[in-house]
Amino acid sequence: MITGFGDVTGDAKKPFVSPVPTRNRPIPKTIDSTRHGPATGGMLISLILTFPPVCRRVRVVCISDTHELHRELTLPDGDLLIHAGDFTFWNHTAKIEDFNAWLGELPHRYKVVIPGNHDRVFKQDPRCRAMITNAVLLINEGVTVCGLNIWGSPVTCDDAAYGYTTREERARLYASIPKDTHILITHGPPYGILDREPGSIHREGCTELRLAVMRLCPRLHVFGHVHAGYGTCHTERTLFVNAALLGWTCDIENMPIVLDITLQ
Numbered sequence: 001m002i003t004g005f006g007d008v009t010g011d012a013k014k015p016f017v018s019p020v021p022t023r024n025r026p027i028p029k030t031i032d033s034t035r036h037g038p039a040t041g042g043m044l045i046s047l048i049l050t051f052p053p054v055c056r057r058v059r060v061v062c063i064s065d066t067h068e069l070h071r072e073l074t075l076p077d078g079d080l081l082i083h084a085g086d087f088t089f090w091n092h093t094a095k096i097e098d099f100n101a102w103l104g105e106l107p108h109r110y111k112v113v114i115p116g117n118h119d120r121v122f123k124q125d126p127r128c129r130a131m132i133t134n135a136v137l138l139i140n141e142g143v144t145v146c147g148l149n150i151w152g153s154p155v156t157c158d159d160a161a162y163g164y165t166t167r168e169e170r171a172r173l174y175a176s177i178p179k180d181t182h183i184l185i186t187h188g189p190p191y192g193i194l195d196r197e198p199g200s201i202h203r204e205g206c207t208e209l210r211l212a213v214m215r216l217c218p219r220l221h222v223f224g225h226v227h228a229g230y231g232t233c234h235t236e237r238t239l240f241v242n243a244a245l246l247g248w249t250c251d252i253e254n255m256p257i258v259l260d261i262t263l264q
């Protein structure tokens with residue numbers, strides 16, 4: 001397991017910038033977004049991050065749970081594409097190869113991908129990592145892009161994917177996330193945040209991940225897995241994005257979520 005940050009920009013020797021100091025702030029017990037309409041393009045959100053710049057402005061395009069329908073997408077261009085897992089449905093390597101080829105056709109300068117519970121072949125056969133050549137693949141590890149420290153994990157709490165089956169195992173994993181993480185990408189949502197169908201009392205998020213997010217306060221947390229939780233919401237310190245694009249009909253029903261991050 002790698003818990004430090006790698007580098008794809010040549011900036012690795014620069015000191016990592018730190019988010020503004022953490023203070024203990026109460027956050028609501030649960031958070032849900034308003035629903036967004038059918039996809040006609042990207043949904044744009046502006047986000048200002050208050051730490052010294054490496055790049056002045058970064059456009060982040062967030063998608064998740066494309067389940068082999070990636071070629072049906074028309075994605076907005078951007079500096080950084082994030083896919084939060086479940087790019088396959090049945091774990092077939094041919095679909096992974098096609099996903100990787102599709103990634104290579106996209107114009108985004110940087111692409112960061114994590115597997116989801118449907119992509120468990122990456123756990124079953126670690127050699128599959130070599131199939132993703134057109135993006136940075138994160139499996140419980142980090143990378144620095146444009147001065148943004150990103151950490152990603154495919155682990156979910158309800159599917160025993162990637163071997164972290166107990167609460168204690170997940171707590172230990174999330175304790176290894178570096179404190180200076182700006183963007184957290186997990187396949188599953190944290191408990192109580194965009195983790196249920198609107199109106200349902202059944203929440204599917206992970207309580208250990210929720211505790212980690214409250215402790216770390218990343219500026220951005222991107223996830224998917226609970227398709228019905230698609231949308232955005234925020235606390236004072238963290239913007240949460242459930243970027244799951246597949247809907248009940250098993251078609252692409254939601255639009256990519258686009259963030260313009262201004263670094264001050």
Ligand SMILES: [Zn+2]
Nearest residue numbers: 065086225227
């Ligand atoms: Zn999914």
